[in-house]
Every structure is written in C-alpha cells, then in structure tokens.
Amino acid sequence: MSNDSNKKIVTRFAPSPTGFVHVGGIRTALFAYLWARKHNGTFILRIEDTDKEREVEGSIEHIIESLKWLGLDWDEGPDIGGIHAPYIQSQRLDSYKKYAEILIDKNLAYADPYTEKEIEEFRAQADLEKRPFLYREHRPDNPPKWDKTMPLRLKIQEVKTSEWEDLVRGKLTAGPEALDDFILIKSDGYPTYNFAHIIDDLEMGVTHIMRADEFISSTPKFLALYEALGVDRPEMATLPPIMAPGGKKKLGKRDGAKDVLDYRNEGILPEAMINFLALLGWNPGDDREVMTINEILESFDVKKIQHSGAQFNEEKLAWINGEYIKKMSYEEQEAYLLKFIPNDIKSLPHFTNDMLHRITPIIIERISTGLDIEMMAVNGDLDYYFKFPKLSLDVLKKEEKENITTEENIKKVIESLSQINEGDWIRNTIKDALWEYATSVGRGSVLWPMRYALSGCMKSPDPFILAELFGKEGTLTRLNLALETLSHINNNV
RNA sequence: GGCCCCAUCGUCUAACGGUUAGGACACCGGGUUUUCAAUCCGUCAAUCAGAGUUCGAUUCUCUGUGGGGUCACCA
Numbered sequence: 001m002s003n004d005s006n007k008k009i010v011t012r013f014a015p016s017p018t019g020f021v022h023v024g025g026i027r028t029a030l031f032a033y034l035w036a037r038k039h040n041g042t043f044i045l046r047i048e049d050t051d052k053e054r055e056v057e058g059s060i061e062h063i064i065e066s067l068k069w070l071g072l073d074w075d076e077g078p079d080i081g082g083i084h085a086p087y088i089q090s091q092r093l094d095s096y097k098k099y100a101e102i103l104i105d106k107n108l109a110y111a112d113p114y115t116e117k118e119i120e121e122f123r124a125q126a127d128l129e130k131r132p133f134l135y136r137e138h139r140p141d142n143p144p145k146w147d148k149t150m151p152l153r154l155k156i157q158e159v160k161t162s163e164w165e166d167l168v169r170g171k172l173t174a175g176p177e178a179l180d181d182f183i184l185i186k187s188d189g190y191p192t193y194n195f196a197h198i199i200d201d202l203e204m205g206v207t208h209i210m211r212a213d214e215f216i217s218s219t220p221k222f223l224a225l226y227e228a229l230g231v232d233r234p235e236m237a238t239l240p241p242i243m244a245p246g247g248k249k250k251l252g253k254r255d256g257a258k259d260v261l262d263y264r265n266e267g268i269l270p271e272a273m274i275n276f277l278a279l280l281g282w283n284p285g286d287d288r289e290v291m292t293i294n295e296i297l298e299s300f301d302v303k304k305i306q307h308s309g310a311q312f313n314e315e316k317l318a319w320i321n322g323e324y325i326k327k328m329s330y331e332e333q334e335a336y337l338l339k340f341i342p343n344d345i346k347s348l349p350h351f352t353n354d355m356l357h358r359i360t361p362i363i364i365e366r367i368s369t370g371l372d373i374e375m376m377a378v379n380g381d382l383d384y385y386f387k388f389p390k391l392s393l394d395v396l397k398k399e400e401k402e403n404i405t406t407e408e409n410i411k412k413v414i415e416s417l418s419q420i421n422e423g424d425w426i427r428n429t430i431k432d433a434l435w436e437y438a439t440s441v442g443r444g445s446v447l448w449p450m451r452y453a454l455s456g457c458m459k460s461p462d463p464f465i466l467a468e469l470f471g472k473e474g475t476l477t478r479l480n481l482a483l484e485t486l487s488h489i490n491n492n493v
Numbered sequence: 494g495g496c497c498c499c500a501u502c503g504u505c506u507a508a509c510g511g512u513u514a515g516g517a518c519a520c521c522g523g524g525u526u527u528u529c530a531a532u533c534c535g536u537c538a539a540u541c542a543g544a545g546u547u548c549g550a551u552u553c554u555c556u557g558u559g560g561g562g563u564c565a566c567c568a
Contacts (some may be wrong), residue, residue, distance in 0.1 A: 016568055033509050051567055117564080123549080132495050132564070173498050178562080186566040193568045217497055217563040241561070247504085250561070279517095283506060287516050306506085308499050309561065314519045316505065366530045376530080444527045451528065459528040 001004020009041030010207045013067075013074070014197060016048040017059030020259035023312060024212065024242045024251050027277045031239060032210040033072045034278070034300045044204055045077030047088045048197065050190040053370075059143050066260045070270045075485070076204075080345070084204040088367045089093050097192040099199050099229065100152055100184055108228040109184060111146035112153050114138070115236055120177035136181045152185040154195075154225055162220035166239040167208070168305045169216075171484045176222040196217065198225050201234055208235045212248070240281045241309040243459050251312055267340060272321040303395075322368030334360045341382065353422035358469055359385050362461050381457060385469070388478060389456020391485045410453070410483045412437055414476060425472045427464040453482035 013029035015021055021029075036043040045067070047060055076082025084094055103109035112135075115120075119135075126133035136156055146152050162174045184195040189198070201209065216238060226233040234261065245252045251257045263273060275291055283306075284291065284299035289301075312444065325336065325473055337360055363382075367373055376382045415435045438446035451463040460466060465474045 014568090018568080048568065054567065112566085119566090127494095130494065160525090169498075173497080176495050180564090183566055188566075192566070197568085209525095212562095213498065214562055216539095219497095240497085279505070281505095285507085285508080288515055289505095295520085310506090311504060313504055313518070319518055365532090372530080375551080381530080442527085447527065455528095456526085461531075461532075462526060462528085464526095467521080 007207060009036055009039040009234050010044065010205050011036040011042040011210060012046050012201070012204065012206050013072075015063055015104065015116065016045040016051065016054070016193075017056060017063065018051075018054045019056045019059055019062075020261065021063050021278060022251065022253060022261075023255035023260060023273075024257065026066065026070065026072075026240060026260050026273075026398075027211055027242060027280060028212060029067065029072055030070075030274060030277050031237070031302075031305070031404070032208070033074075033280070034297060035201040035210065035237075035302065037210055038297050038300050041207075042075045043078075044084070044206070045074040045079075045087065045203070046076055046200060047089045048187075048193060049088060050196050052090075052188070052190065062259075062261070069261065069264055070274055070336060072274075083162065089200065090190070093189065093191075093244050095203060096185065096196055096199055096469050100146075100191075100195075102158055103154065103184070103228060104146060104152075106228070108145075108155050109153055110140070110143040110153050112151040112183070113140055113144050132177050134177070135182050136179075139181060143310075144420065148185075148189060149187055151183045151187050153181040153183055154221075156181055156224055157228065159484075162223055164219065164223060164236070165300045166216075167235050169238050169307060170214060172219070172238075173474070174220045175481075176346060178217060178222060180221070182221050194221055195225070198222060200231075202229070202231055206234050210237050211238060213238045213241055225377070226237070237305065240306045242280060243309045243311045245311060245313070247309075247311045250309070265370075267373070268317065270325045272317070276317045276320050280310050280312065290320060318368040325364060325368065329359065333364045334371070337363055337373060340377075341368040342374065345377055345386060347381060351386040355385055355469070362465065362469075366461075380459070384455045384457060384460070388481060389454070391452065391456055391482055393456075395452065406445070406481060407439065407486055410433060410449055410479060410486065414452055414479050414483070415448060417472070417476060417479070420472065422472055425468065427468040430467045431464045449482065450479070453479050 011032035011174070013032050015025055015029075019175070033043050039329055046062075047063075049055055060078065063078075072271050074080070076084060076087060078087040081087075100109060106229060121135045122135075122138050127387060128310055128437045131209070135153070138157070139155070143148070143433065146162060156179050159176045159179055161176055164172055166172050182194055183192050200206075218235070222257070223233065242252045243249065244257070249255065264270075275289075275296070278291070278296045279289065279298075282300070282304055283468075284296070285304060288295070325333065328336065336358065353461065363373065363376070367376070373382075416432065416437065420429055433445060434450075447463055451460055452458070454460070454463055454466040454470065
C-alpha cells in the first residue's frame with residue numbers, strides 16, 4: 001500500500017448509471033470530495049456502466065445535475081475530460097483487456113469453460129451439502145484458451161485468511177471463504193465491477209477509496225487482485241451504512257430512498273443537504289451542527305467517521321434547512337416563498353408584490369422547507385393575506401354562545417382603530433389603541449374575534465401584525481364584514 | 494446457514510480508563526402571544542447482557558444477544 005505522504009490525494013465518486021442517486025450515494029461522494037478538497041487533491045467523477053442490462057438512459061446527466069446542485073465539483077470527469085480520460089468504463093475496454101492479458105500471461109487468470117447451467121448445478125449441490133459454493137473447488141485443470149466468449153476468472157493463488165487496514169475501521173479480517181476465483185471479464189466482453197474499478201483506480205492514480213460497508217466482504221478479492229497485479233493498493237475508508245427510517249435496513253431505492261433532486265423540489269437548500277449529510281456518520285468533534293462547507297472542510301477527518309449505521313432522519317434535515325432559510329437574504333427569502341406559493345393563490349385579488357414583500361419575514365419565520373409553504377396553502381393559512389376571509393357561521397355562533405364575540409366588542413375595536421392616523425398605522429400603535437379596553441373586558445374577547453375577522457382562521461400570526469399588514473382600510477373592511485355576519489346571525493336566531 | 498461488520502437517550506451523536514454520561518432533533522410541559530406553525534424556558538430520556546482485566550470500565554478482553562451487510566457473468 002502506498003504510504004507516501006507527499007503524494008497528491010486523489011479520490012473518486014464512481015456511480016453506475018442505473019437511475020438517480022440517493023442520499024447514500026451522495027454521502028459517499030461528499031466524503032470523497034471533502035477528503036480531496038481538504039488536501040488540495042483531485043476529485044474524479046467516473047461512470048461505472050459495465051452492466052448494460054441495468055443501465056437507465058439519461059442517468060449520467062441526472063447524476064451530474066445532482067452533484068452540481070450540491071456544489072460537489074470534480075476535477076476530472078466524463079463531461080470535462082482530464083488526463084485520465086475517458087471516464088466512462090464502457091469506453092475503457094482496452095485497458096481492461098490489457099490487464100486481463102497480463103494476468104493470463106502470468107497464469108493468474110483463466111477462461112471459465114462451464115455453462116451457466118453447470119455452475120448452477122455446482123451451486124445447488126453445495127447448498128444441498130450446506131456448505132458455501134466456491135468456484136475454485138471446481139477450477140478446471142486444463143482451462144481452454146480464452147476466446148473472449150467465456151468469462152475470464154482470476155486464479156486465487158493462496159487461499160488464506162485476509163487481513164487489512166481500513167482508515168476508518170482499523171484492522172479488518174475475513175475468512176478464506178471470502179476468497180474465490182471471481183470473474184474479471186464477463187462473457188459479453190465487459191469487465192465486472194470487481195475488476196474494472198481496480199484497474200481504473202490504478203490507472204487514474206486514486207489514492208483513497210471511500211465506500212459503503214457492503215464492500216467489506218468483497219475486499220479480500222480486491223486484495224488478491226492487487227497482489228496478482230503486483231501493485232500497491234489505495235487506502236480504503238469504509239463509511240457506515242445509512243439506514244432507512246425505522247433503522248431495520250440499509251437505505252435503498254427499493255425501500256423508497258428518494259432521488260436527491262426530489263429534495264431540491266421540496267425546497268431543501270443544497271447547503272443544508274450537504275451539512276446534514278456531513279453530519280450523518282461524522283462529527284467535527286464538538287457541538288457544532290450548522291456548519292458551512294468551509295467549516296466542514298476545516299474539521300473533516302476520516303478518523304472521526306462513525307462505525308455504526310445512521311438512520312436518515314428527514315425531520316432533522318428539515319430543521320437544518322430552516323436554519324439555512326433564516327440566514328438567507330431578504331431577496332432570496334422572497335424568491336423562495338414565491339417559488340412555493342401555488343398559482344391559485346398568486347391569482348387572488350390582493351396578491352401584490354407589496355403584500356408578498358411584507359409577509360415574507362412572517363412566513364419565513366414559520367417554515368423550514370417549501371413543503372411547509374405548500375401545506376400552509378392547502379390549509380388555507382395563506383390566502384387570507386390576499387383576499388377577504390370567508391367567515392364561518394358556526395365558528396362565530398359558537399363563540400357567540402360563549403359570550404366572547406359580541407357586536408359590542410367588535411364595534412368598539414372598529415371605533416378605536418378608526419381614530420388612528422394612517423401614518424401611525426403600525427402594530428404597536430394598533431395594540432396601544434386596543435389594549436386597555438381589551439384588558440378590561442378580557443383580552444380573548446377582543447383579540448380572538450379580531451384574529452378571526454382578519455384571517456378567517458383559528459390560528460394566524462399576531463392580530464396586530466395582521467392589522468398592520470392589511471392597512472387601516474383593509475382592516476376596518478374585514479372588521480365590518482365580521483360585524484355584518486354577526487348581526488346577520490343575531491337577526492336570524 | 495457460512496463469512497464479516499456494528500452496538501450510548503425515540504433519532505443523530507459527545508465523553509486521554511476517573512464527568513451528576515454532555516449537545517442537537519423530535520416529544521412532552523410551561524412563559525409570552527388568550528392562535529401556533531413563531532419565540533423563550535424547562536422536563537423526560539441512553540451506555541444491549543454476563544463474565545474478566547483494573548483501585549476504577551461507556552471506554553480494554555471474552556462470551557452471549559440483537560441489528561446490519563455479504564455470499565451474482567449487480568455495482
């Protein structure tokens with residue numbers, strides 16, 4: 001293994017183009033990115049498309065879009081090229097062939113003459129005998145010359161217990177069962193992941209491999225291949241798995257893991273996602289939680305990477321996102337809000353830039369993601385800013401019976417507010433004009449009907465804030481509407 | 494099942510072998526606003542179990558238990 005500390009750090013993110021990337025993949029990319037950037041190293045994006053069956057068209061563009069959204073930029077990759085181009089495995093078949101020939105010449109790789117059916121039978125037999133199936137136990141004595149239509153397998157030299165050092169986990173071991181004559185080149189001519197990623201890492205000078213812990217069990221095979229090739233291996237840092245909510249299994253696409261870009265659509269900010277993901281399986285060693293990418297970079301250390309799995313908790317992600325939203329500039333907040341306000345609200349009679357401008361801080365204070373804004377819209381907690389509320393007879397009646405909302409109180413409020421000059425129409429003046437009376441008759445019997453008259457809702461921001469927002473005329477209009485509704489009830493009872 | 498990895502509040506985590514086991518999210522409660530979705534304060538809450546080493550284990554060792562991963566011509 002290479003221990004040359006002067007060597008430039010090179011890491012990579014190597015997804016396969018089988019669809020979108022979920023947060024697990026991004027976390028791996030992030031840690032590799034952080035390690036490279038921290039050391040002024042190189043971060044490579046490589047596409048591992050050796051399984052043409054599972055390939056999904058458009059994946060590469062989608063992956064690139066996801067990484068760019070998050071600000072994880074790379075120094076070499078399929079879209080920008082680089083000194084180790086190409087960066088798509090299906091375009092690197094010559095390299096794999098070259099190394100395959102080397103292994104064949106050294107008598108360390110051989111053609112697999114069996115049919116799939118025969119292999120199946122070996123496997124079934126092993127199952128029957130309740131022992132692990134190992135291809136090497138069926139290794140042919142005189143394998144045919146490899147004609148590229150048969151799989152090519154690595155010939156394991158020495159069956160032994162494997163032992164290696166992991167940057168995160170320390171000393172790891174695996175029994176001899178983990179070692180088998182695995183396939184290097186498939187019968188379709190493409191290399192397996194096991195072979196291709198090692199050749200690529202070698203040719204691209206990758207010094208550190210960040211990977212999820214499902215690769216621990218195949219590491220002995222990688223080790224055997226490095227040995228056969230006679231090359232130093234890169235350092236390996238095993239990341240803990242990200243668990244699905246509930247903690248019962250690793251987060252995966254089948255269990256509903258979302259496309260990271262879905263989070264963008266929900267209003268998660270890239271900085272918040274990066275921050276959250278960095279903290280999933282790593283911590284800076286102190287109590288900081290909201291950290292900029294530079295602060296993360298400053299403190300990042302593979303030694304602080306967690307060993308055990310961590311559940312992906314969307315609530316905490318939302319909380320962090322809220323922290324970032326509150327730190328945005330006023331203009332950014334307004335644009336953010338506008339993005340999530342549905343069109344039917346935007347077409348309401350009083351929807352103006354001025355009103356949007358004024359409610360921005362009020363709404364922003366109360367939300368943590370765009371989903372919250374959409375939810376407010378659905379619940380009717382947004383439209384009263386832009387139109388006169390429709391008051392519910394039932395609600396008013398109920399309060400009438402409880403002797404809270406009386407015509408007298410509303411009249412008194414209207415009377416007091418009418419005396420305020422337009423120029424003095426701010427929340428504190430409004431409050432001062434009403435406070436004494438409200439206190440004398442019980443604040444609830446004044447504030448509640450005021451809130452309801454202004455918003456038509458059981459809950460809303462402070463009624464004085466609403467009154468300021470709607471202006472003197474708007475406020476009095478709404479109060480008179482309430483009064484009208486109330487007297488209408490009284491006349492009909 | 495074989496092999497491997499992991500194990501602190503519900504969740505994410507902190508703690509040179511010596512702390513009243515700390516923080517954050519969530520929850521719950523309270524203040525303010527007689528609204529809460531805002532804000533402030535507070536409560537509740539954990540070292541998987543059993544041995545061993547040690548004056549002293551969350552920390553080291555072993556066993557057990559639990560959870561996860563992996564046993565492909567997928568990555």
